[in-house]
Amino acid sequence: MIRCGIVLAIFILSASCMASDSDWNAYIRLVASADPTTIQALPEKIKSIGDSLDDDRAEQLTTAISMALIKEPIAVLDVTNQFKTSTNRLQQRFGTLLICSLPLMTNATKTQVEAYFVKAEPALEQAGKPAAECLNNMRDTIDEIRQEAVKSPKQ
Structure with missing residues (x-):
């Protein structure tokens, strides 16, 4: 009986994580597509996420905001500029300076960055x-990226 309860608890926990991942992926798609409501709600969403935002998801969100920048630059910049004055350290991570510094370059190829x-x-x-x-x-x-590529070409 205890074993059955443990298996059931693991299944429920796994299912809730999958739903959470599914919700997160849907949210990232909305950000990347520059959905106006999602972009405007970004400051509150980041606050609500709080410390639960791990590095992987922070990178996904940063990349999504970068993609939104291409589609709706003014709307995205209006929101990311708000983060400059925020006292919330998590919000500050997603500010204009980061978004305008090609943040996707950390895991992208030179071709993708270009x-x-x-x-x-x-x-x-x-x-x-x-x-x-x-x-x-x-x-x-x-x-800078181009200069580094000239200085140290990959072999």
């Missing part, structure tokens, strides 16, 4: 003055 930049540059140019600082930061970052 492909992202090729999409981001015109989107930020088109967004005009509100995106100028972000674009300049991104250009500086891509220049």
Whole structure:
């Protein structure tokens, strides 16, 4: 009987984790697609996540916000700029400075980073003055990446 209860508890826990992962993946897709309601609610969502956001999910969220930046630069920058003044350390991690520094480069290939930049540059140019600082930061970052690639080409 105890064994049956333990197996049932493990099954329930596993099922709840799967639902949680499913919910998280759906949320990440909404962020990446620049869903307006999801982007506007990002500050509160990050607060509600709190310390439960592990490094893997933080990276997923950062990448999703970066993808949203290409689609809706002004809306995304409006939200990420709010994080500059936030006292919440978790929110500060997702601020404009990070998003405009090609955060996906940590796990992406040079080709993927270049492909992202090729999409981001015109989107930020088109967004005009509100995106100028972000674009300049991104250009500086891509220049550094390119210089490093020249200095130490992969063999």
